Amino acid sequence: MxxxxxxxxxxxxxxxxxxxxxxxxxxxxxxxxxxxxxxxxxxxxxxxxxxxxxxxxxxxxxxxxxxxxxxxxxxxxxxxxxxxxxxxxxxxxxxxxxxxxxxxxxxxxxxxxxxxxxxxxxxxxxxxxxxxxxxxxxxxxxxxxxxxxxxxxxxxxxxxxxxxxxxxxxxxxxxxxxxxxxxxxxxxxxxxxxxxxxxxxxxxxxDISAMVRAQHEYVQDLEFPNMVHARIIRPTSYTSKLASLDEEGLEDFPGFLKLVRIGSFVGVIAEEEFEAIKLSWEVNNRAQWDDDEELPAEVPLKEYLKTLDADVEVEEEKGDWQSTIEEAPIQHSASYYKPYIMHAANGPSCAVAFFDNDKLSVWTHSQGVYPLRETLAALLGMPAESIHVKGVPGSGCYGHNGADDVAAEAALLAVNLPGRHVRLQWMRNDEHCWEPYGTAMIMELQAGLDSNGKIKGWKYDFWSDGHSTRPNGQPETLLPARFLDKGHGVPGIGFKGGAVRNSTPYYTIETLQTTSHIFQGPLRKSALRGLGAYGNIFGIECFIDELAQKAGKDPVEFRINHLSDERAITCLKKIKEKTSNVRPGENEGLGYAFSRYKNSASYFAVAAHVKKMDDGIFRVKKMWGVIDSGETINPDGLKNQTEGGMVQAASWALREEVRFDKQHITSVDWHRYPIFRFEEIPEVEVEVIDRVDEKPLGAGEAAQGPSAAAVANAVFDATGIRYRDLPINPVEKYLR
CATH class of the missing domain: 3.30.365.10 (Aldehyde oxidase/xanthine dehydrogenase, molybdopterin binding domain)
Incomplete structure (x- = not known):
């Protein structure tokens, strides 16, 4: 044309x-x-x-x-x-x-x-x-x-x-x-x-050099002419209802522009950010809330989750696994657990919204601008074509954190103050207490081995909530919807498939059964890096290590003997070579693990060198990784992804756990939700296997499960004690 x-x-x-x-x-x-x-x-x-x-x-x-x-x-x-x-x-x-x-x-x-x-x-x-x-x-x-x-x-x-x-x-x-x-x-x-x-x-x-020079423009850095600032007044619990709010005299506070109250959703807008913060403190002191539900804080969470109603389904079955296990000369069983964990983004979620002439624009670090647009349309009762959503990078986060929620809150406020750009920045306690977490999981395994140490029968049961409640056109997937006066409610279990991910072992096993038990847990949850693969691989790879010990086999050779995929075997052989000269000292150990993410994406083998310190805390000294993601587009990028995943998973395994009391979350800051500090980050070495003739494979979530298992297996190698419940280090050691 x-x-x-x-x-x-x-x-x-x-x-x-x-x-x-x-x-x-x-x-x-x-x-x-x-x-x-x-x-x-x-x-x-x-x-x-x-x-x-x-x-x-x-x-x-x-x-x-x-x-x-x-x-x-x-x-x-x-x-x-x-x-x-x-x-x-x-x-x-x-x-x-x-x-x-x-x-x-x-x-x-x-x-x-x-x-x-x-x-x-x-x-x-x-x-x-x-x-x-x-x-x-x-x-x-x-x-x-x-x-x-x-x-x-x-x-x-x-x-x-x-x-x-x-x-x-x-x-x-x-x-x-x-x-x-x-x-x-x-x-x-x-x-x-x-x-x-x-x-x-x-x-x-x-963008890396710009980040180092503080020149990189994140969504938190956006500025617009005449932009105003906002804060949300949070309820006391997930199910709180606003009973009363004294609004008298608020208009006399410096910078006050508007108090937005829609049902139990309350926000304040001011000319300057600190004015908005101070206003939120004042309004919070004036608000009275009714609470009608309590969280199960008095029962150990692992025990409580087993009491919940669950949808039970056999995900995969092959052969007569039960008889095979019962007749096997070597039998073993074990139970593992991971708690709720946070995305824990260093920069709290942020968004800017502008409403004028029946058109809404939103700047957000959401991972899905089109699904968010559809969900905002349903929440606000607007045509989707009247909403424009622009993605702007935020503080790095893998999974569904508060980005969509803060965008929805900013949109609700902007609609009530047309003609001004409304910037809403969450506070640290907003992020820690209200983001959707990675769900807790329980993993139980049984296996039977023959006299040569070959796995003949396998049984795996896992308990999990759904792993994603991302915005999908339904308002209840957004946090503010539950507090509006329209009765949107809350999302259900969500994406069950995330829980099933990597629940079937990649190893060659003659008879097996995998059964899911999907519940709806007490805390808000959604997609977090790896979804159910993290818990499933952690349980499976720790159990494989225990089976290797029962069979009297080297843990790497034991894995290789149960694999038929040459690319998987190559990764394990390379990781063994990398650690062949490592000689752990007193109270030190080496641990190994492997998986193929989703059983169809990247291959990853990992080793961890762990030491038990004098105060009883375990520290990771070094980690090695070998990743095969098919054709490599940028080897530095692939290494960065893998290194970051290994460090994050080690932090999850050793330190991280969301805690709560009867009312709400108590892990409100970095002291009460401890992640790795810089001095605790281990040396990390990653080798990339570039296969030009193969298609590229997803790699961003490949390291999570194997890395946590390698750390736990190294702890066993160092102490002879098997830690099956995460985090391995007691959180109380870090609380102050």
């Missing part, structure tokens, strides 16, 4: 390539949709999204200055998706990554790719951008070939220019103001597989 130069510039001067590839994935996968509780909604934009398996839409905008704008529906969480997709586009367009810009998730601008979750970003969004860039390259080369009447083999594309001998022109000039928009098939060549000029290289992330 020919357009004028003015129209071309008005449309940002881009080449639009829309294409169809059966079986590829720039779309919401079934798992991503289920994790959020269903389809993102029924708005026109959501309908356009590539939920259909036979359609993929990706956009590349070739700008007038020669740079390329890449659009991804995924969010930057610290996982490095921005640099990865830039590398992939740069590779296919033979253009320096310095000339590639990336626009993150934004409704009406980027594709609706659901949530940035489940380690899908490279497998889905990045692969679609790769194909789009390759398709654009081939179309542009053909266009130049026809223009210059020479074979396409004599034409090349480099750094935004088309070149053929002495002929050279920019892509902008080549297009002559035309917009190219057509449906195409699979590109004939993927440079990322054949040339790898940028892909597979440790291209530096520009």
């Amino acid at each position: 020919k357009t004028s130069r003015r129209e071309f510039i008005r449309q940002l001067g881009y080449v639009s390539i829309g294409f169809t590839i059966l079986g590829a994935a720039c779309m919401n996968t079934k798992e991503e949709n289920n994790e959020g509780g269903g389809n993102a909604g029924n708005s026109e934009a959501a309908t356009e999204n590539s939920n259909r398996p036979d359609r993929i839409n990706a956009w590349l905008r070739v700008l007038e200055d020669g740079s390329v704008l890449v659009l991804t529906g995924k969010m930057e969480l610290g996982q490095g998706i921005r640099i990865a997709v830039a590398q992939m586009a740069a590779e296919e367009l033979n253009t320096s990554p310095d000339l590639v810009e990336v626009n993150l998730a934004e409704t009406g601008v980027t594709a609706n790719e659901g949530y940035t979750a489940g380690s899908h970003s490279i497998e889905t969004s990045a692969m679609s951008i790769r194909r789009a860039a390759a398709a654009a390259r081939e179309k542009l080369l053909n266009l130049a070939s026809k223009k210059w009447e020479i074979p396409v083999s004599q034409v090349s594309l480099e750094d935004g220019n088309i070149i053929a001998g002495t002929n050279k022109m920019t892509l902008y000039d080549l297009l002559e103001g035309r917009q190219i928009s057509e449906e195409i098939g699979e590109p004939s060549e993927i440079y990322g597989k054949t040339r790898r000029k940028y892909v597979g290289q440790p291209v530096l992330r520009k």
